[in-house]
Amino acid sequence: xxxxxxxxxxxxxxxxxxxxxxxxxxxxxxxxxxxxxxxxxxxxxxxxxxxxxxxxxxxxxxxxxxxxxxxxxxxxxxxxxxxxxxxxxxxxxxxxxxxxxxxxxxxxxxxxxxxxxxxxxxxxxxxxxxxxxxxxxxxxxxxxxxxxxxxxxxxxxxxxxxxxxxxxxxxxxxxxxxxxxxxxxxxxxxxxxxxxxxxxxxxxxxxxxxxxxxxxxxxxxxxxxxxxxxxxxxxxxxxxxxxxxxxxxxxxxxxxxxxxxxxxxxxxxxxxxxxxxxxxxxxxxxxxxxxxxxxxxxxxxxxxxxxxxxxxxxxxxxxxxxxxxxxxxxxxxxxxxxxxxxxxxxxxxxxxxxxxxxxxxxxxxxxxxxxxxxxxxxxxxxxxxxxxxxxxxxxxxxxxxxxxxxxxxxxxxxxxxxxxxxxxxxxxxxxxxxxxxxxxxxxxxxxxxxxxxxxxxxxxxxxxxxxxxxxxxxxxxxxxxxxxxxxxxxxxxx
Numbered sequence: 348x349x350x351x352x353x354x355x356x357x358x359x360x361x362x363x364x365x366x367x368x369x370x371x372x373x374x375x376x377x378x379x380x381x382x383x384x385x386x387x388x389x390x391x392x393x394x395x396x397x398x399x400x401x402x403x404x405x406x407x408x409x410x411x412x413x414x415x416x417x418x419x420x421x422x423x424x425x426x427x428x429x430x431x432x433x434x435x436x437x438x439x440x441x442x443x444x445x446x447x448x449x450x451x452x453x454x455x456x457x458x459x460x461x462x463x464x465x466x467x468x469x470x471x472x473x474x475x476x477x478x479x480x481x482x483x484x485x486x487x488x489x490x491x492x493x494x495x496x497x498x499x500x501x502x503x504x505x506x507x508x509x510x511x512x513x514x515x516x517x518x519x520x521x522x523x524x525x526x527x528x529x530x531x532x533x534x535x536x537x538x539x540x541x542x543x544x545x546x547x548x549x550x551x552x553x554x555x556x557x558x559x560x561x562x563x564x565x566x567x568x569x570x571x572x573x574x575x576x577x578x579x580x581x582x583x584x585x586x587x588x589x590x591x592x593x594x595x596x597x598x599x600x601x602x603x604x605x606x607x608x609x610x611x612x613x614x615x616x617x618x619x620x621x622x623x624x625x626x627x628x629x630x631x632x633x634x635x636x637x638x639x640x641x642x643x644x645x646x647x648x649x650x651x652x653x654x655x656x657x658x659x660x661x662x663x664x665x666x667x668x669x670x671x672x673x674x675x676x677x678x679x680x681x682x683x684x685x686x687x688x689x690x691x692x693x694x695x696x697x698x699x700x701x702x703x704x705x706x707x708x709x710x711x712x713x714x715x716x717x718x719x720x721x722x723x724x725x726x727x728x729x730x731x732x733x734x735x736x737x738x739x740x741x742x743x744x745x746x747x748x749x750x751x752x753x754x755x756x757x758x759x760x761x762x763x764x765x766x767x768x769x770x771x772x773x774x775x776x777x778x779x780x781x782x783x784x785x786x787x788x789x790x791x792x793x794x795x796x797x798x799x800x801x802x803x804x805x806x807x808x809x810x811x812x813x814x815x816x817x818x819x820x821x822x823x824x825x826x827x828x829x830x831x832x833x834x835x836x837x838x839x840x841x
Contacts (some may be wrong), residue, residue, distance in 0.1 A: 348390070348392070348393040348394065348414050348415060349393075349394045349396075349412055349413050349414045349415075350389065350393050350395050350413060350414065350415045350416070350417060351397075351398055351405075351409060351410070351412075351413040351415075351416045351417070351440075352379075352382045352383075352385070352386060352395060352396065352397045352398070352416075352417050352419075352505070353398055353400070353405065353416050353417065353418045353431060353435075354379040354382055354397070354398070354399040354400060354401065354418075354419060354420070355400055355418070355420050355424040355427035355428045355430075355431050356400045356424065356427040357375075357401055357421075357423060357424055357427075358423055358426070358722075358724055358727070359835070359838070360423070360724050360726055360727065361695050361726045361832060361835050362376070362695070362726070363375075363376065364376050364512065364828070364831055365831065366830060366831035366834045366835075367827045367828050367830065367831035368512050370785070370786045370789050370790060370793075371512065371782040371783070371785065371786050372782060372785065373510060373511060373512040373782075374401065374402040374510045374511070375399065375401040375402050375510060375511055376511065376512045376513060377511060377512070377513055377514070377515045377564060377566075378399065378506045378508070378511050378514065378515060379397070379399055379419060379506075380501060380516070380517065380566060381445075381446055381467075382397060382417065382419050383397070383501035383502050383503065383505060383506060384467075384498065384499065384501045384502075384517075385417065385419070385445075385467055385471070386501070386502035386505055387499035387500060387501060387502050388467060388468070388471050388499060389475070390475065390479075395502070395505060396409065396412070396413075396505070397505040397506055399506070399507075400427060400431070402507060402510040402511070403507065403510075405431075405434070410434070410435070410438050410440070411438070413440055414440070414441065415440060415441040415442075415443060416435050416440050416441070416442055416443070417443045417444070417445075418431060418432070418435075418442065418443070418446075418459075419444070419445055419446035420444075420446050420447070420448040420449070421446065421448055421723060422447060422448050422451065422452075422702070422703075422721065422723025423722065423723035423724045424723075425448060425722075425723065428448060428456075432444075432456060432458050432459060433458070436458045441460050441461075442458065442459045442460050442461070443459075443460065443461045443462075443463060443474075444456065444459045444461070444462055444463070445462065445463040445464055445470075447530075447534070448723075449462055450464045450465055450488075450534070451530075451702075451703035451704055452703065452720070453486065460485070461474065461483055461484070461485055461486075461487070462485065462486045462487065462488075463487050464486065464487060464488040464489075465489045466489065466492065466493040466520075466535075467493075468493035468494065468495070468497050468498060469489040469491060469492075469493050470487040470488060471487075473487055474487045492520070492521070492535065492536050492540060493520075493540075494540070495517075495519070495520060495540045495541065495542050496542065496543060496546070498517075498546070500546075500550050500553050501550065501553070503553055503554055503557040503559075508557060508558065508559055512561075512562070513561060513562040513563065513564050513599075514554055514559055514561070514562070514563045514564070515563070515564050516547065516550050516551070516554075516563055516564070516565055516566065517542075517565070517566050517567060518541060518542055518547055518565055518567050518570065518581060519539045519540060519541040519542070519569075519570065519572060519573060520535040520536075520539070520540050520567070520568075521535040521536045521537060521538055521540055521568075521572060522535070522537065522539065522568050522569045522572050522603075523539065523569070523572050524537075524603065524641075524642065524643055525537070525640055525642075525706075526627070526629075526639055526640055526641050527638070527639045527640045527705065527706045527707045528639055528668070528699060528700075528701070528702065528705055528707045529568075529702075529705060530702045530703065530704045530705045531568045531569075533704040533705065534704070535568075539569070539572030539573040541577075541580075541581070544580045544581045544583075544584035544585075545584075547581060547585070548584055548585075548588055551563070551588060551596070555592060560595050560596070561596070561597075562596070562597045562598070562599060563596055563597070563598050563599075564598075564599055564600065565598060565599070565600035565601075566600075566601075567600060567601060568601055569601060569602060569603050570600040570601060570624075571602045571603060571605070571606055571609075571612065572603075574609065574612060577612070578611070578612055578615055581619075582615040582616060582619045583615075583619075585598070585619035586619045586620070589620045594620065596620055597620060597621075597622050597623075598619065598620045598621045599621065599622065599623035599624065599625075600621060600623075600625070601624065601625045601626070602624045602625075602626055603626065603627070603643050604626050604627075604628070604643055604647070604649065604652050604653075605643050606624065606626070606656060606661075607651075607652035607653075607656050610655075610659065613655075613656060613659035613660075613661060614659065616661060617659060617660040617661060621661060622660065622661065622662060623661065623662040623663075624656065624661050624662070624663060624664070625664040625665070625666065626653075626656075626664070626665055627641070627644075627665075627666040628644065628649060628653075628665045628666060628667055628685075628689075628691075629641055629644065629666065629667060629668045630667065630668060630669070630671065630674075630678070630682070631649060631681050631682065631684075631685040632671075632673065632674070633645065634671075634673035635668075635671040635673050635674060635678075637673075638671050638672060638673050639668075639671060639707075640706075649685070649689070650685065650688055650689045653665070653689040653690070653691060654689070654690070654768050657690065657768045657769050658768055658769070658770060660769070660770075662692075662765065662821075663689075663691050664691065664692075664694075665686070665691040665693070665694050665695065666695050666697075667682055667686070667694060667695065667696040667697070667748075668696070668697055668698070668699050668725070669682065669696065669697075669698060669699065669741065669744065669745055669748065670698045670699030670730055670734050670736070670745075672734070672735045673735075674734075674735075674736055674741075675736070676736075676740065676744070678744070679744035679745075679747050679748050679751075680751075682748050683747075683748055683751040683752055683757075686752050686761070687752065687757055687760070687761055687764070688764075689764075690761055690764035690765035690768055691761070691765070692758075692761050692762050692765050692825050692828070692829075693825075693828060694752055695726060696726070696745070696748050696749065696752070697725030697726040698725060698726075698728060698729065698730045698741065698742070698745055699725070699730060699732075699734070700721040700722070700723075700725050700729075700730050700731055700732075701717060701721060701731055702721055702723075703720075703721075711732045716732045716733040717731060717732050718731055718732055718733060719731050726835075726839075727839070728746070728840075745841075746839065746841035749836045749839065749841035750836070750841050753829065753832045753833050753836050753841075754833075755800035755803045755829070755833075756803060758803075758829045758832070758833075759800070759803040759804070759806065759807050759829070762807055762822060762825045762826070762829075763807065763810055765825075766811060766815045766818050766821070766822065767814070767815075769815075769818065783820065786823065786824075786827065787823060790804075790823055790826060790827055790830075793830070794826055794827070794830060795808075798830070800830075804826055807822055807826060808822065808823075
């Protein structure tokens with residue numbers, strides 16, 4: 348069985364880092380972890396090839412080779428999925444699909460032959476057994492949750508690792524919290540299910556054997572959902588592994604703001620090699636936090652929490668949302684002020700959208716306020732429901748935030764604020780390569796000479812050399828990120 352594993356294109360957005368990746372000659376931020384893991388679950392006599400459309404084209408020759416195609420996708424990839432399915436159907440291929448997009452909306456894709464939905468550890472074996480006997484059903488789904496101890500090591504050798512900025516790894520599924528707009532608990536439950544530390548180490552060993560020596564993203568929606576197991580099992584194992592590998596694998600992940608309440612946990616994460624965490628701040632407005640059931644963010648000084656985490660040696664990337672029913676016109680300036688004061692350099696601000704299977708989607712449906720399906724890209728300036736605030740005011744306020752935080756002067760000021768707080772050097776550092784030298788030269792030319800931010804760029808470089816010389820590489824990286832964010836803002840008309 349010749350099988351193509353197909354990963355559709357992502358739209359160009361803040362999270363794509365498309366314009367930043369050009370500085371280090373990379374094409375995509377992350378490989379398709381789901382498909383690479385699925386590859387390890389398929390029969391050993393199936394011949395597999397991966398085509399990630401974010402890093403390479405799907406040729407007619409590759410498509411002719413295939414008997415079947417397996418497509419996995421997220422909601423934001425829908426436009427590319429539609430094109431891909433049409434092309435595979437025209438070529439007469441058997442199409443098998445799974446992943447978040449199809450789990451939420453498989454009825455929208457009549458040309459797909461078979462759907463393997465939810466968690467593949469549960470649904471894939473039944474499909475494979477039926478498929479082998481020529482009696483496969485169209486939909487395989489499950490309401491249960493998989494035992495992640497059974498999840499195999501991804502087939503890294505199928506991916507063109509050199510074309511990615513980072514690698515991906517999953518430790519846990521599920522989140523103990525219940526944010527109204529989030530679909531994580533609907534898909535993976537409230538009880539975090541964790542892999543054994545030995546599984547994670549095996550995945551890292553496989554990456555190391557494949558030649559990878561760069562950043563690794565733990566894709567967990569909340570790495571600290573099970574703090575006890577994280578602290579007693581995984582983090583000590585990671586620290587030992589980093590020591591054995593000479594500490595050249597920076598880790599980054601997602602966590603909740605209550606990380607700030609546990610200094611020992613933050614210290615252990617830094618010792619294990621983590622240097623960055625993405626945290627959903629959402630809004631500085633108490634009414635907005637209560638509305639979306641963001642309990643973990645309520646009744647705390649969010650700015651101080653961010654600074655505590657950054658002082659521990661963990662850079663905070665933040666997610667922010669506007670468009671809550673409780674939002675009033677002052678929220679736009681409040682978001683700007685919070686982001687600037689906190690020193691969150693990578694601040695992803697988006698309009699609220701109602702994802703399928705969320706409590707928000709169900710509530711808005713009851714209220715008759717849904718206007719269609721979400722694009723899955725909450726930073727594209729669109730929303731799929733009727734907000735309380737006039738939509739024109741909301742969209743203009745959103746653009747005002749983007750201008751207020753990504754224009755050169757406030758952005759570079761925010762980098763200095765962050766570096767001032769970020770006292771401790773990370774315990775690991777990515778191995779320097781020709782790409783880092785290329786990024787230094789290219790940024791000096793494109794940002795320091797050609798760009799309209801050249802004054803701010805050189806001011807930051809000089810400030811960093813005098814005040815935080817060990818952070819110069821990080822300062823250059825953040826300056827390059829700003830170039831990407833500003834280009835995205837211009838594409839949005841901000």
